[in-house]
Amino acid sequence: MPPVTGSKAKPGPPCPPYEYQSLRRRFIGLLVSEPGTNQDGIVIRLQPTRYFKSTRDSKIIQGTIMAYEALSYVWGSRENLQFVYVGQKRLSGISITRSLDIALRYIRKQDTPRVIDALCIN
Template identity: 40%
Template sequence: MSSIYTPLNPLHSEIRLLVIHPGKDADPIHCSLQHTSLEEPRDFEALSYVWGSEENLKVVSVENFTFEVTINLHAALRRLRKPTESRSIWADAICINQQDIEEKNYQLPLVGRIYTEATNVVVWLGEKKVSTVSELIPQLLIQCRLRECHVHVPPLSCANRYKAFIPVEISTAQATIIVLTGQ
């Protein structure tokens, strides 16, 4: 049986990037995988999201193969897709071969570095539309529980300080952190 995955080279700190091909909102999602080395600078975005339930999976096309993903990842890919140009992201559920224990053991220690090297880190909070900062902060608290930090959010009239918990990998990011929710 063919696979979408080709072996990575651990000696060169290789990872896979998911290239989301352009399309309109209702179009099926088509992607390809590219190998890249963390030793060589390259623009890509790292996606942080909750995997969600593995029931009612959705389908994306990766290397012309049908690939099942959670509803939450599918929604994030749809939201991240651009209408006229490709976008390179790192999403663990696809970029790491989840069926290959040896690969997972090699890739998981690189996760912090992946978030550090990313041009941007995108935090996907799900489809729910958020209209105010006061709605956004509780969602961040629910999704991101691993490390405590302070998030400064200046509302219209005054600056307030919110306490939030964010994943360690996001806290190591040196890039811009982009928070996305439903449209």
């Protein structure tokens, strides 16, 4: 995998900011980073997923649990924010730190989505 040095994203949002929608009880929001190369713009979607407190609960609806990975990174400076699109239609987006932009590009796959368990939107 080639080294990731940063985004080629243009400064400033090219579309309206993403508006958070509250999740239903016992749901968590997983961030899905859509496939792409290091040079492609980042496109994410937020996937509401049922949260299970125990493995006993998860056996009730076997086969519907979405696997995901945790991403840990340093927030970094808010001086060089990058814009990412939310959703395939690219109708809204959010600003993220350069360090998160680099992390998402580094772990992104070219052929399948990558699922992450948390992102602080505000």
